Amino acid sequence: MTTEYNQISRRSWIKLATLAAGGMALPWSSAGFAQVATIKKLITRSDSPFNAEPALDELVRDWITPFESFFVRSHGPVPDVRNADYRLKIEGLVEQPREYRLEELAAPTTKLPTLTTIATLTCSGNRRAEFAASHQQKIPGVGWDGGAIGNAEWSGVRLSDILKAAGVKPEAKHVWFEGLDPIDNKGTSQPFGGSIPLAHAMADSTTAPGAIICSRMNGQPLAAVHGAPLRAIVPGFIGARSVKWISRIIVSDQPSTNRFLAREYKLLREGTDDEITATPPVYEMALNSVIAVPQADGNRLKLRGFALPQGQLGRVIERVELTTDAGKTWTPAKIVSPVREFTWVLWTADLPKGMSPQTVAVRAVDNRGDSQPMTVPWNVKGYQYNGWHKVTVPNG
Ligand SMILES: Nc1nc2c(c(=O)[nH]1)N[C@H]1C(S)=C(S)[C@@H](COP(=O)(O)O)O[C@H]1N2
Ligand SMILES: [Mo]
Secondary structure, three states, rough: OOOOOOOHHHHHHHHHHHHHHOOOOOOHHHHHHHHHHHOOOOEEEOOOOOEOOOOHHOOOOOOOOHHHHHHEEOOOOOOOOHHHHEEEEEEOOOOOOEEEHHHHHOOOOOOOEEEEEEEEOOOOOOOOOHHHOOOOOOOOOOOOOOOOEEEEEEEEEEEHHHHHHEEEEOOEEEEEEEEEEEEEOEEEEEEEEEHHHHHHHHOOOOOOOOOHHHHHHEEOEEEEEHHOOOOOOOOOOOOOHOOOOOOOOEEEEOOOHHHHHHHOOOOOOOOOOOHHHHOOOEEOOOEEEEEEEEEEEEEEEEEEEEEEEOOOOOOOEEEEEEEEOOOOEEOOOEEEEOOOOOOOOEEEEEEEOOOEEEEEEEEEEEEOOOOOOOOOOOOOOOOOOOEEEEEEOOOO
């Protein structure tokens, strides 16, 4: 178990410093992506836009995911942002719309209280490749294995403090975020964006802020690929709600009209326009778990993996269980990391090895007694797959 997070090695930090947008005015190019892909130890799923995930054994080495192993999910190019020119606008249903400069929102110069929080970020499309295979269907979108997830220490200012300073009007219900990356769609271009319910933005608890506007990740300035100089982080919500390169916060009585809230990231059976309009957006992460390292060792099966609680206040992982008989009997795994809301746990298990090859499945159970389903109904975009994760362990 690793309780203290891995510090990024000095050598890779020097390389990273030149890649981070924090202070360095390096234009981002496809060469930049290639460099990130090398420094990060990731498997590239698509070059343009750049999407990459770590190998699963690398992923579960540390409870706090080091930069090198943290997945990247982008829908478009990394915008070239100069800190001196950067502005974040807050507008819409507020008494005092305003524009912040970077120094006004980032340590050490900001006058707002700063905080650091640990939260797991996961793409709603994580495990999509397996979802597609389990239904013997093709699903458009990035063919993620189980690595589009990472747990980091995020530092920044509370979104609720920015909203309170602006004075939210009584009719407000949603907070929209807009990024600086233009996303092409059938000949038109729109920035990536979305929204979260105002109630969630204001729901700071003793364990986690509702949302933060974040300038640092694992104690280092946010790297360009992760949204420098500022991004939203919404603990408990799917990655798509944590908008990178955030440039506008719009308070509204309606959910965002941005495509990534209004049309994408919905659980659809057919994907017709009527169904899209009638279906609510996905916000919360789903209860999930993955066997990252299955290893046959003599007459034992040694397993390691992660489990993620549902992204709702008060939900934590209670148990992680394994079955080698298709769910007739379950053996508990050992949880070897802190157990908290909005963050994954790491676990290990040591089972007797039967006849090889042997199929093992995992499921997580939370403190409310909810557990993962064996299978998940089909949805056309392959989001939120959280069926029991199965691996077949070869004869070792
Ligand atoms: N501006 C912007 N924000 C974005 C995205 C994007 O393409 N553009 N992708 C989203 C999605 S779908 C995910 S899963 C997370 C991934 O964050 P990461 O690349 O830092 O891991 O960022 C989210 N925020
Ligand atoms: Mo995502």
